Amino acid sequence: xxxxxxxxxxxxxxxxxxxxxxxxxxxxxxxxxxxxxxxxxxxxxxxxxxxxxxxxxxxxxxxxxxxxxxxxxxxxxxxxxxxxxxxxxxxxxxxxxxxxxxxxxxxxxxxxxxxxxxxxxxxxxxxxxxxxxxxxxxxxxxxxxxxxxxxxxxxxxxxxxxxxxxxxxxxxxxxxxxxxxxxxxxxxxxxxxxxxxxxxxxxxxxxxxxxxxxxxxxxxxxxxxxxxxxxxxxxxxxxxxxxxxxxxxxxxxxxxxxxxxxxxxxxxxxxxxxxxxxxxxxxxxxxxxxxxxxxxxxxxxxxxxxxxxxxxxxxxxxxxxxxxx
Amino acid sequence: xxxxxxxxxxxxxxxxxxxxxxxxxxxxxxxxxxxxxxxxxxxxxxxxxxxxxxxxxxxxxxxxxxxxxxxxxxxxxxxxxxxxxxxxxxxxxxxxxxxxxxxxxxxxxxxxxxxxxxxxxxxxxxxxxxxxxxxxxxxxxxxxxxxxxxxxxxxxxxxxxxxxxxxxxxxxxxxxxxxxxxxxxxxxxxxxxxxxxxxxxxxxxxxxxxxxxxxxxxxxxxxxxxxxxxxxxxxxxxxxxxxxxxxxxxxxxxxxxxxxxxxxxxxxxxxxxxxxxxxxxxxxxxxxxxxxxxxxxxxxxxxxxxxxxxxxxxxxxxxxxxxxx
Numbered sequence: 001x002x003x004x005x006x007x008x009x010x011x012x013x014x015x016x017x018x019x020x021x022x023x024x025x026x027x028x029x030x031x032x033x034x035x036x037x038x039x040x041x042x043x044x045x046x047x048x049x050x051x052x053x054x055x056x057x058x059x060x061x062x063x064x065x066x067x068x069x070x071x072x073x074x075x076x077x078x079x080x081x082x083x084x085x086x087x088x089x090x091x092x093x094x095x096x097x098x099x100x101x102x103x104x105x106x107x108x109x110x111x112x113x114x115x116x117x118x119x120x121x122x123x124x125x126x127x128x129x130x131x132x133x134x135x136x137x138x139x140x141x142x143x144x145x146x147x148x149x150x151x152x153x154x155x156x157x158x159x160x161x162x163x164x165x166x167x168x169x170x171x172x173x174x175x176x177x178x179x180x181x182x183x184x185x186x187x188x189x190x191x192x193x194x195x196x197x198x199x200x201x202x203x204x205x206x207x208x209x210x211x212x213x214x215x216x217x218x219x220x221x222x223x224x225x226x227x228x229x230x231x232x233x234x235x236x237x238x239x240x241x242x243x244x245x246x247x248x249x250x251x252x253x254x255x256x257x258x259x260x261x262x263x264x265x266x267x268x269x270x271x272x273x274x275x276x277x278x279x280x281x282x283x284x285x286x287x288x289x290x291x292x293x294x295x296x297x298x299x300x301x302x303x304x305x306x307x308x309x310x311x312x313x314x315x316x317x318x319x320x321x322x323x324x325x
Numbered sequence: 326x327x328x329x330x331x332x333x334x335x336x337x338x339x340x341x342x343x344x345x346x347x348x349x350x351x352x353x354x355x356x357x358x359x360x361x362x363x364x365x366x367x368x369x370x371x372x373x374x375x376x377x378x379x380x381x382x383x384x385x386x387x388x389x390x391x392x393x394x395x396x397x398x399x400x401x402x403x404x405x406x407x408x409x410x411x412x413x414x415x416x417x418x419x420x421x422x423x424x425x426x427x428x429x430x431x432x433x434x435x436x437x438x439x440x441x442x443x444x445x446x447x448x449x450x451x452x453x454x455x456x457x458x459x460x461x462x463x464x465x466x467x468x469x470x471x472x473x474x475x476x477x478x479x480x481x482x483x484x485x486x487x488x489x490x491x492x493x494x495x496x497x498x499x500x501x502x503x504x505x506x507x508x509x510x511x512x513x514x515x516x517x518x519x520x521x522x523x524x525x526x527x528x529x530x531x532x533x534x535x536x537x538x539x540x541x542x543x544x545x546x547x548x549x550x551x552x553x554x555x556x557x558x559x560x561x562x563x564x565x566x567x568x569x570x571x572x573x574x575x576x577x578x579x580x581x582x583x584x585x586x587x588x589x590x591x592x593x594x595x596x597x598x599x600x601x602x603x604x605x606x607x608x609x610x611x612x613x614x615x616x617x618x619x620x621x622x623x624x625x626x627x628x629x630x631x632x633x634x635x636x637x638x639x640x641x642x643x644x645x646x647x648x649x650x
């Protein structure tokens with residue numbers, strides 16, 4: 001079991017769905033990530049909050065033995081986000097973003113945080129992500145998330161940090177935007193060519209795809225086809241709040257890798273299933289309540305359900321190959 | 326290996342995509358279905374064509390040993406369909422439908438067609454589907470397809486034929502429309518309650534889901550949760566013409582069941598993979614060219630690729646269940 005460092009936002013969200021409207025609920029990428037990842041391995045959070053951040057909410061992390069010493073409290077208002085979902089309960093429309101104390105913040109890592117082997121750079125300015133990477137010493141695995149805004153406005157910086165990441169997580173639209181192509185397979189090839197060993201494309205209710213550089217490739221000329229893994233979303237009848245699905249996914253993903261220590265292709269595939277499971281808990285309730293309520297048993301149950309969702313009993317050759325003509 | 330009977334349209338299509346425009350190409354549900362299913366088991370087609378239907382096109386079926394004696398030639402024009410796809414290469418917009426000789430046609434099955442054990446009722450008027458069911462004797466399996474038009478205009482007849490089918494195939498939007506719910510899981514439960522043993526929900530590039538009535542249920546009160554299987558779509562870089570994907574899917578699905586004779590849950594799951602493979606060949610080329618070009622080897626290769634797309638090596642308990650807190 002290895003430690004995980006996450007650098008990202010701690011926020012208060014206002015979330016509007018066609019069915020409900022909630023205000024001032026705990027949000028932020030680092031919150032979702034930590035509460036999911038801590039189910040697997042010890043987590044240390046690095047982030048910034050304002051005077052309005054409730055001590056109760058920091059206690060929610062403490063109760064999970066999350067190291068909160070990297071949370072800096074500054075004068076001013078915490079990061080606030082206001083988003084709305086349409087009936088498809090899929091992509092959020094951002095109605096307002098108030099960076100508050102997050103604006104201009106750049107973390108200085110404490111010595112004990114520089115040695116952490118698993119690092120998740122949540123969706124923040126690529127310059128901050130690069131700065132954090134300059135402070136950590138030889139991490140085992142760096143995972144990275146980003147968003148359309150940075151693809152549009154900070155492409156050069158983003159490409160630099162992608163080149164230094166081991167795993168990149170993007171949603172479908174971001175992958176297409178980053179690579180200016182509709183084809184997810186072409187986008188995946190382009191992103192893996194930038195440097196990372198693996199790419200996760202998150203597709204909401206359609207699951208997640210993992211692309212891994214085929215390291216058996218001959219290295220000459222054209223990039224070899226990446227190897228692909230596809231995990232369906234956990235089928236839910238009720239989705240209450242899709243916010244944080246991607247960060248909870250990252251929490252389960254990085255958490256499971258840090259927990260086992262294995263980084264081979266099968267371990268990455270399993271990590272995608274764990275990410276999917278954590279995301280399913282996240283979207284069932286508002287705010288971080290869903291990941292917070294998840295248990296090890298519940299995770300194992302959903303993990304097995306997801307595996308049986310794609311499983312078939314042993315197959316004979318005749319069942320795989322038609323008789324032919 | 327058991328015989329398959331398909332009743333459905335034989336047509337000429339005009340297909341417009343953002344990239345290409347083809348006219349007078351062989352189409353129709355029965356064409357796609359037969360050319361896919363015949364890779365697995367002997368197929369007999371029942372349909373109607375006009376004087377304009379090219380003998381060359383009937384030869385394409387004959388070359389695959391498809392029994393074409395059930396194709397009736399009538400005076401008039403063959404069924405013509407004109408559809409357009411947008412950049413997402415997903416759902417077709419129908420620009421024109423000319424039923425031609427298909428209008429008012431109702432097949433009278435020949436004696437040798439009444440005994441065929443596997444029956445596919447392609448998308449036609451529910452009254453014709455019911456009439457065909459009245460003519461066949463104790464089939465082993467009846468699979469049924471339909472479309473939004475019949476859901477809207479012939480619901481009562483459609484519900485009757487659904488009640489007599491073993492397997493229903495619908496796309497996502499049709500399942501939602503039929504059950505007046507957004508939730509695919511709720512829709513599946515409702516459709517299985519109408520009578521069929523299994524439902525396949527086709528989701529285009531997002532794969533297909535198979536819902537099966539859980540026959541271990543206690544039979545009392547609320548319907549038990551259906552058992553679910555999810556097969557991803559075969560990842561393609563090039564999609565040329567999505568027309569016929571659903572019927573080619575049905576061809577691989579029914580074909581593989583007729584080929585093995587097994588109808589248990591694993592056989593149905595494998596049939597979904599075979600359907601997915603056949604659909605992938607169909608959409609790679611215009612018209613039926615893709616399914617026509619598919620070989621037993623090609624099918625087995627894609628079948629294995631789809632299985633490895635969702636596969637993970639053997640898992641230890643620790644890899645499934647997080648350590649917990």
